[in-house]
Amino acid sequence: MSKREDKVLSLSGIDPSAVSKQQLKDHFHSYLDSGMHGIGFSAYEEGQEPGDELSLEQVQRRMAILKASIKWVRSFSCLQGNELIPMVAREMGIKTLVGAWLGEDLEKNEEESIM
Secondary structure (H helix, E strand, O other): OOOOHHHHHHOOOOOHHHOOHHHHHHHHHHHHHHOOOEEEOOOOOOOOOEOEOOOHHHHHHHHHHHHHHOOEEEEOOOOOOHHHHHHHHHHOOOEEEEOOOOOOOHHHHHHHHOO
């Protein structure tokens, strides 16, 4: 999750300046409990960043948190453990939209495209 509080609060769909943090928290939990169609998914944990290797156990643990609240996930890479996301999602009955990061490094783009 983003550490940019202004972005996190904007996801609530209400004016965050008009309610307490506890009210925002309650609103967010109510929204999750009723379920969402899908969400952009990242298995990175505190202190990790893109490029760090993700383990199968980590992807499973992170996806299990969302399983009851979503129908699909969108991933953003196919390398460094992110290629495990579609497999774990399928095992949990979650649909996927798999993304790939492409940049100016053509050799790295080729590596990504064959995964």
